[in-house]
Amino acid sequence: MNFRHVLYSAGIGRRIAHWPVLQQALGYFILTDPQFAIAEARAESGRPVGFVWYLGLGLPVYVFWTIESGLGAVFGKMIPDTHALGIDFLLPIYFLGLVLGFRKRPLWAPVVAASAVASIIAYRTVGSPWHVSIGAIAGVLLAVILPPHHSGIGERP
Amino acid sequence: MSTTFWIILAGAVATYLTRVGGHLVISRFDTIHPRVEAGLNAVPAAVLTTLVAPELLHAGPAEWAALIATVLVSLRGGLMAMFLAGAAVLILARQFVG
Numbered sequence: 743m744n745f746r747h748v749l750y751s752a753g754i755g756r757r758i759a760h761w762p763v764l765q766q767a768l769g770y771f772i773l774t775d776p777q778f779a780i781a782e783a784r785a786e787s788g789r790p791v792g793f794v795w796y797l798g799l800g801l802p803v804y805v806f807w808t809i810e811s812g813l814g815a816v817f818g819k820m821i822p823d824t825h826a827l828g829i830d831f832l833l834p835i836y837f838l839g840l841v842l843g844f845r846k847r848p849l850w851a852p853v854v855a856a857s858a859v860a861s862i863i864a865y866r867t868v869g870s871p872w873h874v875s876i877g878a879i880a881g882v883l884l885a886v887i888l889p890p891h892h893s894g895i896g897e898r899p
Numbered sequence: 900m901s902t903t904f905w906i907i908l909a910g911a912v913a914t915y916l917t918r919v920g921g922h923l924v925i926s927r928f929d930t931i932h933p934r935v936e937a938g939l940n941a942v943p944a945a946v947l948t949t950l951v952a953p954e955l956l957h958a959g960p961a962e963w964a965a966l967i968a969t970v971l972v973s974l975r976g977g978l979m980a981m982f983l984a985g986a987a988v989l990i991l992a993r994q995f996v997g
Contacts, residue, residue, distance in 0.1 A: 744913070744914060744917045745917065746946045746949075747914070747917040747918045747920075747921075748917050748920045748921040749921055749942045749945075749946055750918070750921065750942065750946070751917070751918050751919055751920055751921030751922045751923075752921030752922060752924065752925045752939060752942070753921070753939045753940075753942040753943070754922070755921065755922035755925050755926060756925075756931070756939070759926070766922075767919070770915070770918045770919040770922065771915060771918065773918045775947070775950075778943070779943055779947065782942075782943050825993065826990070826993055826994065827990060828961075828965070828986060828989040828990045828993060831954070831962055831965065831989055832982075832986055832989075833950070834950070834951045834954040834962075834966075835965055835966065835969055835981075835982055835985035835986060835989065836982050837947050837950040837951045838951045838966060838969050838970070838981075838985070839969060839973065839978045839981040839982050839985070840943075840947045840978065841943075841944060841947045841948050841951060842969070842970065842973040842981065843973075843978060844943045844944050844947075845973070847940065847943075847944065848940075849937075849940075849941060850944050853941045853944040853945050853948075854944050854945075854948045856945075857944065857945045857946075857948035857949055857952065858948050858949075858951075858952035859952075860949075861948065861949035861952045861953055862952050862953055862955070862956065865952075865953035865956065866956070870953070873949055873953055874946070874949045874950065876949075877945070877948065877949030877952065878942075878945045878946040878949050879945075880945070881941055881944060881945025881946075881948065881949075882938045882939075882941050882942060882945045883938070884941070885937045885938050885940065885941035885945075886934045886935070886937060886938040886941075888937070890933040890934055890936070890937045892937075893936075893937035893940050893941065894940070895933045895936055895937055895940070896933055
């Protein structure tokens with residue numbers, strides 16, 4: 743499950759390589775799913791991913807993630823019907839929103855298709871949580887195998 | 900110190916290693932091959948998709964309606980609008996189809 747952070751780390755490194763080392767060390771500490779997705783989207787739009795901007799996004803996420811986890815642990819049992827409130831399915835909706843945010847990127851649809859098929863097959867065969875790593879590797883491999891111009895890199899031959 | 904404390908600490912260290920590990924590997928190379936760059940560009944779609952796709956296996960009408968609403972709103976709206984629309988459709992639909 744946590745292997746996805748290795749990929750996030752590899753992907754975001756290019757965006758923050760110009761920071762001083764200590765700032766980078768802190769930056770990787772708060773590299774969560776939304777942090778990665780939003781920083782990648784910002785870099786894609788051509789704007790700089792600065793340290794202060796990054797902290798402005800990441801520190802509230804860190805603080806409130808911790809506080810809200812505590813609140814959920816203490817008071818969660820008071821919710822009478824979590825199913826009716828859709829709580830079990832809010833995370834997939836949120837992650838779908840993050841996926842859709844990258845739909846203008848070259849090769850987005852084939853990568854999503856490859857990862858979706860591979861992760862579903864892995865989920866049914868190998869089982870959770872391996873479907874995350876296996877599906878992710880399938881999508882990344884597709885982009886590696888196809889000629890790079892499909893990913894918008896370099897000139898069309 | 901209790902065992903729980905050390906388990907939490909070990910978990911924190913392991914998590915940090917995953918979050919810095921990919922960068923440490925990539926940064927050892929002076930130049931990034933175009934195919935590696937293509938692979939890195941695919942990371943957001945490739946990883947985030949795996950957190951959604953298997954949920955389709957046990958999705959009923961309410962869940963499908965919510966996901967479709969999320970996609971439709973994404974054509975115009977931002978992340979927050981997508982999420983709220985999907986959540987609203989989900990909660991509403993579950994009142995009728997469980």
